[in-house]
Amino acid sequence: MYTQAMSVGPQDQAAKVQSAEEAQKLAAFEARVGEGEFVEAKDWMPEHYRKTLVRQISQHAHSEIVGMLPEGNWVTRAPTLKRKAILMAKIQDEGGHGLYLYSAAETLGTSRDQMLEALHSGKAKYSSIFNYPTLNWADIGVIGWLVDGAAIMNQVPLCRCSYAPYARAMIRICREESFHQRQGYESLLVMMQKGTPEQQALVQDAVNRWWWPSLMMFGPHDKDSPNSEQSMRWGIKRISNDDLRQKFVDATIPQAEVLGVTVPDPDLKWNAEREHYDFGAIDWDEFWRVVGGDGPCNRERLATRVKAWDEGAWVREAALAHAKKQATKAQAA
Ligand code: BYC
Numbered sequence: 001m002y003t004q005a006m007s008v009g010p011q012d013q014a015a016k017v018q019s020a021e022e023a024q025k026l027a028a029f030e031a032r033v034g035e036g037e038f039v040e041a042k043d044w045m046p047e048h049y050r051k052t053l054v055r056q057i058s059q060h061a062h063s064e065i066v067g068m069l070p071e072g073n074w075v076t077r078a079p080t081l082k083r084k085a086i087l088m089a090k091i092q093d094e095g096g097h098g099l100y101l102y103s104a105a106e107t108l109g110t111s112r113d114q115m116l117e118a119l120h121s122g123k124a125k126y127s128s129i130f131n132y133p134t135l136n137w138a139d140i141g142v143i144g145w146l147v148d149g150a151a152i153m154n155q156v157p158l159c160r161c162s163y164a165p166y167a168r169a170m171i172r173i174c175r176e177e178s179f180h181q182r183q184g185y186e187s188l189l190v191m192m193q194k195g196t197p198e199q200q201a202l203v204q205d206a207v208n209r210w211w212w213p214s215l216m217m218f219g220p221h222d223k224d225s226p227n228s229e230q231s232m233r234w235g236i237k238r239i240s241n242d243d244l245r246q247k248f249v250d251a252t253i254p255q256a257e258v259l260g261v262t263v264p265d266p267d268l269k270w271n272a273e274r275e276h277y278d279f280g281a282i283d284w285d286e287f288w289r290v291v292g293g294d295g296p297c298n299r300e301r302l303a304t305r306v307k308a309w310d311e312g313a314w315v316r317e318a319a320l321a322h323a324k325k326q327a328t329k330a331q332a333a
Contacts, residue, residue: 025044025046026046029044029045029046029049030233030234033162033234033235034235036235037162038162038163038164038167039162039163039164040164040165041107041108041164041165048230049163049234049236050108050109052227052230052231052234052236053105053108053163053166053236054105054108054109054110056231056236057101057104057105057108057166058101058102058105058110058115058118058124059124059125059126059127060101061097061098061101061102061105061115062098062115062119062124062125062126063126063127063129063130064094064095064097064098064101065094065095065098065305066119066126066127066130066301066305067094067126067127067129067130067147068091068094068095068098069130069301069304069305070130070132070133070134070139070143070297070301071087071090071091071094071134071140071143072091073134074087074134074137074139074140075087075088075091077137078137078140079137083187086183086187087140090144090179090180090183093176093179093180096176097169097173097176100169100172100173101166101169101173102115103165103169104163104165104166104168104169107165116309119305120302120305120306120309122293122302125291127217128213128216128217128287128290128291128295129147129150129213129214129216129217130297130301131290131295131296131297131298131301132209132210132213132295132296132297133296133297135205135206135209136202136205136206137202138188138191138199138202138203138205138206139206139209139210140184140187141184141185141187141188141191141203141206142184142188142203142206142207142210143184143210144180144181144182144183144184144185144187145181145184145185145188145255146184146207146210146211146214146252147210147214147217148177148180148181148184149181149184149185149214149248149251149252150214150215150217150218150248151177151180151217152174152177152178152181153218153244153247153248153251154217154218154244155170155173155174155177156174157237157238157239157244158170158237158238159171159174160235160238161235161236161237161238162234162235162236163236185255185259188203188259188261189258189259191203192259192260192261193260200260203259203261204261204262207256207261207262207263207264208264211263211264211265212264212282212283212286213290214248215245215248215249215279215282216282216286216287216290218241218242218244218245218248219241220241220284220287221241221242222240222241222242224284225240225241228240228241246276246277249268249276249277249279250276250277253268253277265279265280266280267279267280267281268280
């Protein structure tokens, strides 16, 4: 379960470079991306480049639409009309991000039906972070601050991804993620600065539960990341998993200090020599358990997605019937 059906190892790719002509094309392609040129959908690309992008972009799209679920649970329980309107706008943005990303992946020759089938059958991955529960209202603020904060850190470099349709989609997504991060941080500031001691305790509790899963969002250490080297060489990823995680910690700890919360890491301390924070070891067993389908909410998230898909069948049928009617009318005119 949860293996990525579309992934292809480097050895498979080597076997696919069969002819001298193809080797030449590959060298020209690598020179192009090495010089920082962008690749468009109709350009020649190595099969492994295409498959890596389909894997990453579809996982990213799935993360956006599954990411709507933990927050969706709180729409009816938002404390004020203002918070409810903000939360609904954020969740709708995430649905929109999923749509841009599915469209970007479709330019690589896969179909939305194939991608959704992989998600719903449990074959496809989505971000580990969305398999944790949202237990109290402060979790919604902390998701904005930490989860969207981590997402921006990871996604801003993707605006310069060598595959142009993905890079273009990421520009708008990052602008919206920035609003998501700010609204989360602002709602936590209100709870910490104007809230009761009980509300402040809710914020600290939420930070304690989301801190480590947020650091896991950046993926395994570089040395344990099978896809990084090739993806960096092809300009799909611009900054490594570990470097992004470090940037996130460095940017976030001063924000935690302003907020008046601590992170649950006794080993966290500023390293004046490195000019970075040192931080403790991530529980990779937990990470791989969650990625493998056995996190606190994996089953619930997948079941909710499948139910939403099944219950939306009539909408898809109605849209198709409408499109068919329009096409018949246009033909007759
Ligand atoms: N969770 O070789 P690696 C959002 C997998 S949306 C699950 O380093 P790569 C938001 C990885 O896929 C957040 N799986 O892989 C939405 C690979 O497995 P496969 C999502 C993970 O691709 C709504 C294996 O582990 N953001 O922020 O070079 C509301 C080895 O990893 C995870 C994106 O998708 C994980 N955390 O690097 C709020 C951004 N980490 O496929 C917020 C785009 C790793 O070989 N994606 N794996 O079977 C990326 O930047 C990269 O794909 C990653 C991983 C950095 C995530």
